[in-house]
Amino acid sequence: MKLYQYPTASQLAEIIKRPTKDSADLTATVRAILDDVRERGNQAVIEYEQRFDKAALSSLAVTEQEFAEAELLVSDELKAALQQAHDNIARFHAAQRYAGIEVETVAGVRCWQRSVAIERVGLYVPGGTAPLFSTVLMLATPARIAGCADIVLCTPPRSDGSVHPAILVAARIAGVTKVMKTGGVQAIAAMAYGTESVPKVSKIFGPGNQYVQCAKQLVSLGDVAIDMPAGPSEVAVVADSTASASFIAADLLSQAEHGVDSQVLLVTTSESVYTTIGDELDRQLSALPRCGIATQALDNSRIVLVSDLDAALDIVNRYAPEHLILEIADPHAFAGRVVNSGSIFLGHLTPESAGDYASGTNHTLPTNGYATAYSGVNLDSFCRKITYQELTAEGIRSIGRTVELMAEAEALYAHKNAMTLRINSTQP
Amino acid sequence: MKLYQYPTASQLAEIIKRPTKDSADLTATVRAILDDVRERGNQAVIEYEQRFDKAALSSLAVTEQEFAEAELLVSDELKAALQQAHDNIARFHAAQRYAGIEVETVAGVRCWQRSVAIERVGLYVPGGTAPLFSTVLMLATPARIAGCADIVLCTPPRSDGSVHPAILVAARIAGVTKVMKTGGVQAIAAMAYGTESVPKVSKIFGPGNQYVQCAKQLVSLGDVAIDMPAGPSEVAVVADSTASASFIAADLLSQAEHGVDSQVLLVTTSESVYTTIGDELDRQLSALPRCGIATQALDNSRIVLVSDLDAALDIVNRYAPEHLILEIADPHAFAGRVVNSGSIFLGHLTPESAGDYASGTNHTLPTNGYATAYSGVNLDSFCRKITYQELTAEGIRSIGRTVELMAEAEALYAHKNAMTLRINSTQP
Numbered sequence: 001m002k003l004y005q006y007p008t009a010s011q012l013a014e015i016i017k018r019p020t021k022d023s024a025d026l027t028a029t030v031r032a033i034l035d036d037v038r039e040r041g042n043q044a045v046i047e048y049e050q051r052f053d054k055a056a057l058s059s060l061a062v063t064e065q066e067f068a069e070a071e072l073l074v075s076d077e078l079k080a081a082l083q084q085a086h087d088n089i090a091r092f093h094a095a096q097r098y099a100g101i102e103v104e105t106v107a108g109v110r111c112w113q114r115s116v117a118i119e120r121v122g123l124y125v126p127g128g129t130a131p132l133f134s135t136v137l138m139l140a141t142p143a144r145i146a147g148c149a150d151i152v153l154c155t156p157p158r159s160d161g162s163v164h165p166a167i168l169v170a171a172r173i174a175g176v177t178k179v180m181k182t183g184g185v186q187a188i189a190a191m192a193y194g195t196e197s198v199p200k201v202s203k204i205f206g207p208g209n210q211y212v213q214c215a216k217q218l219v220s221l222g223d224v225a226i227d228m229p230a231g232p233s234e235v236a237v238v239a240d241s242t243a244s245a246s247f248i249a250a251d252l253l254s255q256a257e258h259g260v261d262s263q264v265l266l267v268t269t270s271e272s273v274y275t276t277i278g279d280e281l282d283r284q285l286s287a288l289p290r291c292g293i294a295t296q297a298l299d300n301s302r303i304v305l306v307s308d309l310d311a312a313l314d315i316v317n318r319y320a321p322e323h324l325i326l327e328i329a330d331p332h333a334f335a336g337r338v339v340n341s342g343s344i345f346l347g348h349l350t351p352e353s354a355g356d357y358a359s360g361t362n363h364t365l366p367t368n369g370y371a372t373a374y375s376g377v378n379l380d381s382f383c384r385k386i387t388y389q390e391l392t393a394e395g396i397r398s399i400g401r402t403v404e405l406m407a408e409a410e411a412l413y414a415h416k417n418a419m420t421l422r423i424n425s426t427q428p
Numbered sequence: 429m430k431l432y433q434y435p436t437a438s439q440l441a442e443i444i445k446r447p448t449k450d451s452a453d454l455t456a457t458v459r460a461i462l463d464d465v466r467e468r469g470n471q472a473v474i475e476y477e478q479r480f481d482k483a484a485l486s487s488l489a490v491t492e493q494e495f496a497e498a499e500l501l502v503s504d505e506l507k508a509a510l511q512q513a514h515d516n517i518a519r520f521h522a523a524q525r526y527a528g529i530e531v532e533t534v535a536g537v538r539c540w541q542r543s544v545a546i547e548r549v550g551l552y553v554p555g556g557t558a559p560l561f562s563t564v565l566m567l568a569t570p571a572r573i574a575g576c577a578d579i580v581l582c583t584p585p586r587s588d589g590s591v592h593p594a595i596l597v598a599a600r601i602a603g604v605t606k607v608m609k610t611g612g613v614q615a616i617a618a619m620a621y622g623t624e625s626v627p628k629v630s631k632i633f634g635p636g637n638q639y640v641q642c643a644k645q646l647v648s649l650g651d652v653a654i655d656m657p658a659g660p661s662e663v664a665v666v667a668d669s670t671a672s673a674s675f676i677a678a679d680l681l682s683q684a685e686h687g688v689d690s691q692v693l694l695v696t697t698s699e700s701v702y703t704t705i706g707d708e709l710d711r712q713l714s715a716l717p718r719c720g721i722a723t724q725a726l727d728n729s730r731i732v733l734v735s736d737l738d739a740a741l742d743i744v745n746r747y748a749p750e751h752l753i754l755e756i757a758d759p760h761a762f763a764g765r766v767v768n769s770g771s772i773f774l775g776h777l778t779p780e781s782a783g784d785y786a787s788g789t790n791h792t793l794p795t796n797g798y799a800t801a802y803s804g805v806n807l808d809s810f811c812r813k814i815t816y817q818e819l820t821a822e823g824i825r826s827i828g829r830t831v832e833l834m835a836e837a838e839a840l841y842a843h844k845n846a847m848t849l850r851i852n853s854t855q856p
Contacts, residue, residue, distance in 0.1 A: 077833060078833055078834070078837055080830075081829070081830040081833040081834050082834070084534070084827065084830045085827075085830055085834060087533075087534075088533040088534055088537065088539075088827070091531055091533045091534075092531050092533050092539045092541075095529045095531045096529060096541065101523045101524060103519055103520050103523045103788065105515075105516035105519045105520050105787065105788035106512070106515075106516055106519075106788075109516065109782075109787050109788065111516075111520045111787055111788045111789050113520075113524065113806070116767050117767075118800065118801055119767060119768070119800065130837075130838045130839035130840065131837075131838065132838065133834075133837070133838070134834055134838060166837060202800040202801040203801045217649055220657075221645055221657070222657065224801065225798070225801035225802060229648075229649070229650065244849075244853075246849055247846070247849055247850070247853075250842065250845050250846035250849050251846050253842035253845070253846075254840070254842040254843040254845075254846045256842070257840060257841070257842040257843070258840075284842075284845065287845075288841055288842055288845075289839070289841055290839075290840075290841065290842070294842065331818070335816060338814070339544050339545075339547060340547070341814055342814070342815070343814065343815040343816070343817070344814060344815070344816045344817075345816075345817055345818075346816060346817070346818040347818055347819070348850075349818075349819045349820065349821065349823065349824055349850050349853075349854065350817055350818050350819045350823075351846035351847055351850060352843075352846065353831050353835055353840075353843040353844070353846045353847050354537075354817060354819055354823075354827065354831055354847065355815075355817050356831075356835075356843060357827075357830065357831045357834045357835065357843075358827040358830045358831050358834065359533065359537050359539055359817040359819070359827065360531065360533035360534075360537065360539045360817070361539050361815040361816075361817050362815065366812075370653070371812065371814075372546065372547065372630040373546055373630040373631045373652065373653035373812070374653060374812060375811075375812040375813040375814075376813075376815060378541070378813055378815070380808065380813070383803075384794075384799065384801070384802060384803040385803040385804075385806055385808070386766070386769055386770070386771070386772060386799075386803075387770070387771045387772070387783075387789040387790065387804060387806070388763060388771070388772045388773075388774060388789075389771070389772075389773055389774070389778055389782060389783050389787040389788070389789050390759075390773075390774040390775055390777075390778050391775070391777045391778045391782055391787070392777060393777065395777065395778075395782075396777055399512065399513075399516070399782065399785075399786040399787065401509070402508075402509040402512045402513055402785065402786045403781050403782055403784075403785045403786050405505060405506055405509040406506070406509050406510070406513060406561075406562055406785045406786065407781055407784075407785065409506055409558075409559075409561070409594060410558045410559065410560065410561070410562060411558035411717070411718075412558065412682065412685060412686075412718075412781075413685070413716055413717055413718065414678065414681035414682040414684070414685040414712075414716055414718070414722065415682040415685070415780075415781040415784060415785075416781070417678050417681070417682075417712065417715075417716075418675070418678035418679050418681075418682045418779035418780065418781045419779055419781050419782065421672075421674055421675055421678050422675070422776075422777050422779060425672075425675075425777075426777065
């Protein structure tokens with residue numbers, strides 16, 4: 001832990017600094033796999049699955065039989081939990097539906113805006129030791145509510161060629177159209193370019209390792225949109241003297257256990273919290289299975305004592321945390337003044353894990369300070385807003401001359417003429 | 429012009445194809461300028477302005493005196509036009525304000541979403557023969573309505589070191605905070621990294637040549653967000669037998685005059701339109717100052733005769749045009765079935781130039797088929813949606829067990845513990 005008491009301006013700059021990115025350039029490696037899949041399609045994907053996931057596949061799509069088997073392998077208790085989480089996510093995202101607007105900007109000029117779902121979206125869910133079925137719910141549920149026609153999910157198979165049953169159950173609950181057994185760069189390539197069995201999508205969502213992130217960024221330069229750039233996950237906790245050291249420690253550790261590069265920041269106005277949190281972290285840490293990872297992440301954590309909540313707010317807004325937990329007496333007043341954060345957790349009874357799984361908000365959020373410019377995934381992420389306009393003869397009289405003047409001043413005479421012809425045709 | 433009558437499937441694929449990108453790799457050139465500006469700040473920008481714009485600058489910011497002089501140089505008639513265009517843009521974008529939502533997803537779990545302006549945005553407005561003051565209005569007006577605190581506009585100076593007065597007048601009308609005299613890659617670098625006098629922004633908007641686009645894409649890989657990727661501007665016109673050949677030709681030409689790479693597509697169900705449009709284009713073309721450019725763009729234009737509007741709709745949705753003009757008897761029925769387009773112009777009296785300047789909709793729109801995944805610039809482009817959640821003791825009882833189960837199944841025990849502690853603390 002790095003400890004700061006009433007930090008100076010230069011210490012503040014250090015506190016809000018993100019780790020510099022690993023300078024290893026993966027571009028050439030990733031580009032080669034992308035190009036190979038673009039050229040050779042399924043065959044290339046199958047070969048990379050053999051090489052990277054040690055899985056011998058004859059086809060990529062998860063079959064109906066595999067879905068049926070998965071239902072038998074997941075406990076009823078976990079299924080019920082998935083269903084409740086899904087229902088909450090569905091409620092919150094359904095409330096984000098955009099009714100559209102219609103405005104007569106000036107007499108005879110009607111403009112409107114309509115939200116339309118992206119037709120085909122691709123979701124990426126990483127493999128690894130633990131199956132990230134919560135991410136399946138977080139991405140597929142809003143995609144279905146938005147009305148996306150094709151919701152393709154790619155996830156790496158295990159070495160026996162199967163997909164973790166909880167992922168398949170979550171995919172069915174959330175309304176995924178197709179689950180494909182492929183991961184890594186080859187999965188991103190398959191969704192960006194399409195193969196014989198993976199449909200080409202218009203936008204790719206989801207987390208992944210540095211190869212997956214690099215692949216998403218490369219394909220986003222021209223072939224397909226992506227949800228957002230990604231860095232290590234992070235939490236900022238603001239605590240005052242009403243906060244419980246054990247709650248704070250548990251919240252910091254839930255971030256720290258994600259990975260050794262997880263970012264953990266505690267800003268407190270309480271000397272008591274500042275002095276006791278270290279011991280509390282040690283105590284809880286020893287009980288964690290992922291103790292090794294969390295310990296490394298905590299080495300880079302920052303614990304900051306500040307004089308008041310205004311100073312805490314300044315740090316938070318400059319840091320722009322992915323997650324912000326407000327364990328303070330009046331979290332609402334503070335939350336209303338936060339301008340840079342992905343998702344905010346108010347009060348002592350709202351741990352980050354509530355939002356990670358089941359409160360209903362989305363857990364795909366901007367990291368690395370991207371909260372200054374990006375939203376987390378929400379219903380809009382799966383839609384586009386198309387604009388419309390319609391002029392009547394009165395509308396031509398309202399803005400016709402303005403269009404002519406501006407077009408002429410921009411030296412675009414065909415633009416002007418298109419309006420002049422309408423003006424002439426509508427003159428009495 | 430390329431003519432197609434009742435195209436076959438393979439011809440359809442050709443019709444909706446975009447030009448392949450110029451393979452010239454600008455990355456090294458652009459990267460060098462970006463790095464230089466990042467390192468040397470203002471001094472590097474001033475040197476590039478001397479080299480590329482032949483302008484000898486001692487400082488970058490447009491002064492109050494220059495703004496005052498600009499007011500005297502723009503005619504009252506054009507000022508009134510700019511003001512009307514601004515007012516319509518303001519009305520349409522103000523109507524897009526997001527009231528926010530609040531949902532109790534399950535008993536004791538309250539989730540909400542609030543839209544917050546991006547604090548600092550950068551707008552790029554290209555130079556060239558004609559001043560694109562309309563783009564100033566289209567970008568700065570929604571930025572101001574969103575509530576962005578800093579709205580920085582960069583535009584290349586003329587060789588005498590001045591900025592075109594119409595740009596400055598438009599910037600004042602729309603509420604730009606600062607206008608900086610710099611263009612090209614050095615302008616994008618200055619906004620992405622900040623210099624002594626150009627503030628670092630969180631998101632960069634605006635059109636530009638291939639160097640500017642390449643620079644925007646490179647900085648978007650980690651340093652700053654951008655509005656969207658860009659390709660050549662394009663229009664699709666759908667016309668039936670009620671359409672006027674002279675209106676159609678004028679609309680196609682307003683696209684063609686933008687540049688030699690402009691994309692022009694006419695899909696018609698009318699044999700008469702199909703056979704007469706060539707002559708009408710030739711007639712209008714000869715009167716245009718930018719006749720040379722338009723002629724080249726028209727060489728690549730596609731004129732397609734289809735049997736009915738369903739066939740036209742299929743082409744439109746697969747092409748995903750930036751602009752779509754519906755010169756047909758019932759444009760509303762057709763418009764309701766379009767799923768891929770940036771902005772739609774309904775009926776015979778709604779030329780694209782209405783929306784380019786003054787209807788109120790935004791003219792910064794997705795090209796190159798990006799309309800399948802991207803919206804045009806709108807109020808949302810200048811905001812982020814932050815999510816919030818708050819649990820009561822009842823909320824803990826509602827979802828506590830679900831969070832524990834899911835965290836355990838994902839092998840994230842600190843996540844589980846953060847909830848377990850809250851469950852224990854709220855038990856009677």
